[in-house]
Amino acid sequence: KKLEEEIEQFNDKAEKALEDWRIRLLGKKGEITQLFEEFKTVGTEQKREFGQRLNSLKNKAVDKIVSIKDLLENQSVLTSKEDKSRPSDNAVVGTRHPISLVKREITEIFSKLGFVVEEGPEVEDDWHVFSALNFPPEHPARDMQDTFFIAKNPDILLRTHTSSVQVRVMKNQKPPIRALMPGRVFRNEAISARAHCIFHQVEGLYIDENVSFTDLKQTLLYFAKEMFGENTEIRLRPSFFPFTEPSAEMDVSCKICGGKGCNVCKYTGWLEVLGCGMVDPNVLENCGIDSKRYSGFAFGMGVERIAMLKYQIKDLRLYFENDLRFLKQFDKAY
Ligand code: PHE
Numbered sequence: 001k002k003l004e005e006e007i008e009q010f011n012d013k014a015e016k017a018l019e020d021w022r023i024r025l026l027g028k029k030g031e032i033t034q035l036f037e038e039f040k041t042v043g044t045e046q047k048r049e050f051g052q053r054l055n056s057l058k059n060k061a062v063d064k065i066v067s068i069k070d071l072l073e074n075q076s077v078l079t080s081k082e083d084k085s086r087p088s089d090n091a092v093v094g095t096r097h098p099i100s101l102v103k104r105e106i107t108e109i110f111s112k113l114g115f116v117v118e119e120g121p122e123v124e125d126d127w128h129v130f131s132a133l134n135f136p137p138e139h140p141a142r143d144m145q146d147t148f149f150i151a152k153n154p155d156i157l158l159r160t161h162t163s164s165v166q167v168r169v170m171k172n173q174k175p176p177i178r179a180l181m182p183g184r185v186f187r188n189e190a191i192s193a194r195a196h197c198i199f200h201q202v203e204g205l206y207i208d209e210n211v212s213f214t215d216l217k218q219t220l221l222y223f224a225k226e227m228f229g230e231n232t233e234i235r236l237r238p239s240f241f242p243f244t245e246p247s248a249e250m251d252v253s254c255k256i257c258g259g260k261g262c263n264v265c266k267y268t269g270w271l272e273v274l275g276c277g278m279v280d281p282n283v284l285e286n287c288g289i290d291s292k293r294y295s296g297f298a299f300g301m302g303v304e305r306i307a308m309l310k311y312q313i314k315d316l317r318l319y320f321e322n323d324l325r326f327l328k329q330f331d332k333a334y
Pocket of ligand 1: 040161162163203241244275276277298300301
């Protein structure tokens with residue numbers, strides 16, 4: 001009872017006095033601590049009432065101490081000479097990763113043509129990555145050497161290209177479709193200056209009535225000029241992908257040597273940048289789109305490769321090492 005009153009009245013705002021008082025009540029040999037010792041010896045009938053009063057006494061003391069401490073802290077903030085409203089010194093901020101910068105640039109270029117970004121899962125099933133895209137069952141891309149399988153299950157795998165998102169988009173949307181699909185892809189390859197087991201792709205898909213190869217070529221020419229400069233020329237070489245027919249690979253004219261021949265373009269004047277083609281009618285049908293009424297084109301590029309050409313980066317591994325000396329060079333250049 002006496003202590004209760006004391007706690008209520010205690011109002012010494014000196015830091016030292018407060019600490020002394022805390023020790024006197026709650027310290028190892030403090031008065032309240034001792035009452036807890038005494039509590040062990042009281043008879044069972046009194047235990048309940050004694051316990052309750054003791055606990056509430058302790059809580060009151062703790063509350064009091066905390067509230068005085070808060071008050072002291074607020075006062076010291078108010079009276080200190082520092083200006084707490086002053087803006088902070090320039091904090092060190094990171095720079096955007098060259099892959100993010102180039103990925104954003106690619107999506108911005110295509111968004112001007114009405115392409116909308118779509119995403120899909122990195123862990124996929126065989127159907128979305130291979131079967132729906134016309135890969136025959138014995139196709140080497142399904143091999144253990146190329147594909148990472150999850151838990152030895154041949155049906156669940158890490159996508160080897162973002163074409164799996166094309167399949168998802170075609171299944172879920174009705175034409176006209178104009179989609180751009182950026183994302184990480186995975187291939188079981190030895191890491192070197194020219195190959196990595198993780199890299200980034202951006203794929204595009206355009207499906208409507210009467211879409212022709214001319215539309216594909218014009219779209220890609222527009223992209224190349226926006227990305228690499230107004231004077232860039234493109235060249236399409238015949239190629240093969242199971243999911244496009246006809247298929248092509250696109251080269252852009254080498255800006256570094258102006259076509260005269262240099263180390264970067266291996267003295268050919270051209271740099272390979274992407275794969276493309278007209279979506280195979282089988283693929284449209286697999287995804288529930290009427291191939292008699294609709295046609296479309298698709299293209300896919302590696303973001304690392306585009307960034308390498310743009311910034312003349314010679315080793316793929318640099319993208320993943322997080323060396324600040326490398327990373328700090330790009331954001332300003334954007
Ligand atoms: N998916 C292909 C690859 O990963 C690229 C591609 C996309 C080719 C779309 C044609 C059409 O290499």
